[in-house]
Amino acid sequence: MTALTTLTALCPPPTAAPPAPDWSEVENTLGTRLPQDYKQLVTTYGPGQFCDxxxxxxxxxxxxxxxxTGPMPARLRTQIEEVRQAARRPWPLPHRPEDxxxxxxxGNGDYLFWVTQPSGAPDHWTIAVNEALxxxxxxxNGTVTEFLVDxxxxxxxxxMFPxxxxxxxxxxxxxxLHSTAPTTAPRASVSTHAIREWARANGYDLPDRGRIPIEILKAWEQANPQ
Structure with missing residues (x-):
């Protein structure tokens, strides 16, 4: 049984997923091949959210x-080191930012990355997760589909997940069906720590970890417009 078969049994996909992307064009844009399981995953589910x-x-x-295929992946790769160096005590990185x-x-601003090594073998890439960079x-140590199953x-x-x-x-x-999608995740340039500090300063009772309620995210965005 494949990981995708297990995932679809665990979490049924939409009855009608959108057309599959032109993967050759996508990989040419990115300058790298992508894991086969990810391409099958996107083709099966299309865009959306797991567990909201x-x-x-x-x-x-x-x-x-x-x-x-937009600027966000490259932007985050650059920001990883910028955020680390801005800390009073820079922490060690488990992977090189360029990888x-x-x-x-x-929804809490945690990011998922492929660790793109070996560079020529995307089906062997592993997954790294961190909290707001x-x-x-x-x-x-597995594919993104196996990650979702587990x-x-x-x-x-x-x-870092709630x-x-x-x-x-x-x-x-x-x-x-997810009209609030752009507001369910904090803007990439702002950490969840900053949002939590703002929330506490404004009378919200919010723990250090766990999901930030949507109403607090919306209140923060209204108070801090772009």
Missing amino acids: FLTLYQPHAPSEWADL LLAMGVT RAPWFTY VLSATVRIP PDLLDGGITFTPAQ
């Missing part, structure tokens, strides 16, 4: 913050 929390980047997505290709984001980092079946616990992630059930919501 986890969004995979898609080729040519309409929103820049979730566009695999990281952003491919997902969560800061420490801690979590490395998963996260959604609670086989693997990702430290403990109540699966309390609402294991779901996939297609993007066209």
